[in-house]
Amino acid sequence: MPELRKDPIVGRWVIISTERARRPSDFAPVPSTRAAGVCVFCPGQEAQTPDEILANRVDGSGANTPGWSLRVVPNKFPALRSEGELESAGEGLYDRMTGVGAHEVIVETPDHHASLARLPAAHVAEVLRAYRDRMRDLRKDTRLEYVTVFKNHGEAAGASLEHPHSQLIATPIVPIMVAEELEGALHHYRHKKRCVWCDIVRQERRQGGRLILEDDGVVALAPFAPRFPFETWILPSEHRSSFEEISPGELGALARTLQEVLRRMSRVLRDPPYNFMLHTAPFRGEAAEHFHWHLEIIPKLTRVAGFEWGTGFFINPTPPEEAARYLRGEVPEAPVS
Amino acid sequence: MPELRKDPIVGRWVIISTERARRPSDFAPVPSTRAAGVCVFCPGQEAQTPDEILANRVDGSGANTPGWSLRVVPNKFPALRSEGELESAGEGLYDRMTGVGAHEVIVETPDHHASLARLPAAHVAEVLRAYRDRMRDLRKDTRLEYVTVFKNHGEAAGASLEHPHSQLIATPIVPIMVAEELEGALHHYRHKKRCVWCDIVRQERRQGGRLILEDDGVVALAPFAPRFPFETWILPSEHRSSFEEISPGELGALARTLQEVLRRMSRVLRDPPYNFMLHTAPFRGEAAEHFHWHLEIIPKLTRVAGFEWGTGFFINPTPPEEAARYLRGEVPEAPVS
Numbered sequence: 001m002p003e004l005r006k007d008p009i010v011g012r013w014v015i016i017s018t019e020r021a022r023r024p025s026d027f028a029p030v031p032s033t034r035a036a037g038v039c040v041f042c043p044g045q046e047a048q049t050p051d052e053i054l055a056n057r058v059d060g061s062g063a064n065t066p067g068w069s070l071r072v073v074p075n076k077f078p079a080l081r082s083e084g085e086l087e088s089a090g091e092g093l094y095d096r097m098t099g100v101g102a103h104e105v106i107v108e109t110p111d112h113h114a115s116l117a118r119l120p121a122a123h124v125a126e127v128l129r130a131y132r133d134r135m136r137d138l139r140k141d142t143r144l145e146y147v148t149v150f151k152n153h154g155e156a157a158g159a160s161l162e163h164p165h166s167q168l169i170a171t172p173i174v175p176i177m178v179a180e181e182l183e184g185a186l187h188h189y190r191h192k193k194r195c196v197w198c199d200i201v202r203q204e205r206r207q208g209g210r211l212i213l214e215d216d217g218v219v220a221l222a223p224f225a226p227r228f229p230f231e232t233w234i235l236p237s238e239h240r241s242s243f244e245e246i247s248p249g250e251l252g253a254l255a256r257t258l259q260e261v262l263r264r265m266s267r268v269l270r271d272p273p274y275n276f277m278l279h280t281a282p283f284r285g286e287a288a289e290h291f292h293w294h295l296e297i298i299p300k301l302t303r304v305a306g307f308e309w310g311t312g313f314f315i316n317p318t319p320p321e322e323a324a325r326y327l328r329g330e331v332p333e334a335p336v337s
Numbered sequence: 338m339p340e341l342r343k344d345p346i347v348g349r350w351v352i353i354s355t356e357r358a359r360r361p362s363d364f365a366p367v368p369s370t371r372a373a374g375v376c377v378f379c380p381g382q383e384a385q386t387p388d389e390i391l392a393n394r395v396d397g398s399g400a401n402t403p404g405w406s407l408r409v410v411p412n413k414f415p416a417l418r419s420e421g422e423l424e425s426a427g428e429g430l431y432d433r434m435t436g437v438g439a440h441e442v443i444v445e446t447p448d449h450h451a452s453l454a455r456l457p458a459a460h461v462a463e464v465l466r467a468y469r470d471r472m473r474d475l476r477k478d479t480r481l482e483y484v485t486v487f488k489n490h491g492e493a494a495g496a497s498l499e500h501p502h503s504q505l506i507a508t509p510i511v512p513i514m515v516a517e518e519l520e521g522a523l524h525h526y527r528h529k530k531r532c533v534w535c536d537i538v539r540q541e542r543r544q545g546g547r548l549i550l551e552d553d554g555v556v557a558l559a560p561f562a563p564r565f566p567f568e569t570w571i572l573p574s575e576h577r578s579s580f581e582e583i584s585p586g587e588l589g590a591l592a593r594t595l596q597e598v599l600r601r602m603s604r605v606l607r608d609p610p611y612n613f614m615l616h617t618a619p620f621r622g623e624a625a626e627h628f629h630w631h632l633e634i635i636p637k638l639t640r641v642a643g644f645e646w647g648t649g650f651f652i653n654p655t656p657p658e659e660a661a662r663y664l665r666g667e668v669p670e671a672p673v674s
Binding site for chain 1: 340343344345346347348350354364430431485495496504508512514518522533537540560562567605607612613614615616633635639646648649650657
């Protein structure tokens with residue numbers, strides 16, 4: 001059973017994942033995801049994954065058979081497990097908790113060689129709808145506090161399988177980064193009676209230099225203080241706290257915006273490895289007034305090293321105003337050297 | 338001039354480093370550090386670096402010539418610059434500050450092929466003494482609040498040059514991770530009137546399972562809630578707040594302990610890439626009672642991906658009790674597969 005453990009100084013929780021227990025000899029370089037062999041996410045290989053939780057099928061095909069356009073399955077090597085009671089224990093200075101949660105894979109398309117940047121926008125909307133529907137379902141589990149949806153694209157960004165997929169991990173604790181956003185946002189709200197992300201959207205629209213694009217109520221921008229070069233945030237321009245409440249119209253606008261940003265990144269940065277992470281309001285607690293959902297996209301272009309791990313300071317070589325100019329298409333493309 | 342910028346939600350500062358300004362075409366994969374060519378840190382190449390700040394020479398050789406056993410030089414591509422006034426400005430929601438600071442390289446040895454794990458312990462002590470002496474000097478600059486000493490070993494851990502070296506970056510702000518440690522430690526101190534790291538050392542000595550080794554007042558241990566597999570902390574067992582005040586005897590014990598831990602990691606994990614980061618009390622403010630200096634070593638064995646970047650949760654596949662058993666030499670070594 002995996003275990004959650006809390007650092008006694010800073011209060012950060014980590015997951016000790018015994019499902020993936022590793023001896024020193026297991027840390028050899030990961031074999032390439034491009035290696036030959038059968039892809040477990042391709043149609044016809046449904047028996048290789050745990051039973052599907054959700055699948056979009058228009059042809060009346062049966063569960064765990066081909067015929068799907070999107071499929072959600074439990075992760076075969078889950079970081080947290082859905083079975084068992086949520087129990088916590090102290091031990092002197094230390095706190096631990098059973099590793100209860102959920103870890104699911106969203107197989108975005110049957111096409112092994114597709115990508116979110118190239119699928120039809122309607123299909124991207126289908127992927128986003130699956131995120132929403134899984135969140136709506138998981139919130140019924142009273143042991144859980146939060147669902148993080150994320151995507152690792154490309155080996156350097158942590159993808160261990162090439163087939164287009166995203167993941168979600170549901171945790172019995174609100175992640176520390178979301179907790180810090182909640183705290184900062186609540187502070188802003190108490191002082192100004194306004195949502196800080198709403199204020200950011202207003203200021204960015206007024207200044208213009210970091211805006212990338214806007215489509216029917218959804219904005220993409222380069223944040224003022226990005227950790228990574230070409231980091232991009234996508235968020236609704238109107239105040240929306242919980243991603244689970246996204247409307248069909250907003251889903252469509254988000255799908256078009258996400259796809260367009262990924263297309264432009266792919267063009268400007270030559271199909272970079274990237275991660276994206278969705279931040280939404282926690283299941284419990286009152287965040288409706290001060291939290292605003294947003295999607296953070298970080299291309300993997302630089303290495304994170306000792307300075308960043310030791311300080312939390314990030315060194316970003318590309319000012320966001322420059323990144324936004326490239327992503328708006330205002331800079332002629334450099335010839336491939 | 339580089340610029341410091343603050344995220345308006347969580348208060349995290351980033352460095353926008355114009356010295357290293359990068360266009361999209363600059364993000365091609367980094368060429369191997371093992372590539373042929375002259376090493377700028379090797380003896381005879383002193384003119385390739387900015388003028389040395391400190392050098393250990395026993396043969397009466399002149400500055401910026403061969404004959405040194407250790408050399409500290411300004412980084413040729415500094416993340417922050419020592420020239421200029423510290424100025425800050427607001428802009429609506431946003432705060433920025435001039436990128437004043439220092440960025441130095443500690444060239445640990447003239448021997449290109451040496452490593453801290455294999456140098457004589459007395460030489461490792463010389464490296465640690467250089468850290469201390471540079472901190473003592475930099476604290477005189479009233480614009481600066483903190484010095485972070487760190488090392489990137491191996492390309493995968495962010496080293497762009499192979500020659501053994503560490504770095505330091507002095508910042509006009511206490512880094513957020515140190516600030517969070519200070520806050521957590523102060524909270525503990527207020528409740529218990531004890532230092533949290535002193536309490537950790539006591540509990541680890543009593544329990545034993547995460548202790549790795551102990552040498553004359555210096556302890557190496559696997560922390561209870563490590564972010565990374567085989568993460569190791571080294572710290573004095575008696576309360577010591579500021580690394581700058583380390584005594585010659587403590588320097589010697591730290592050098593032996595650091596070297597022994599690096600040797601064992603190298604044996605167990607086959608010369609892994611790693612980072613280490615030194616955390617000490619800030620230059621100003623009152624931290625003498627509740628902050629305890631420590632060195633964090635993180636071998637680079639796993640990839641950090643979307644889940645970690647989106648949540649601050651880390652998934653660690655190796656329980657620290659297991660890692661400590663390996664680093665104590667209690668597990669027979671697996672044959673190389």
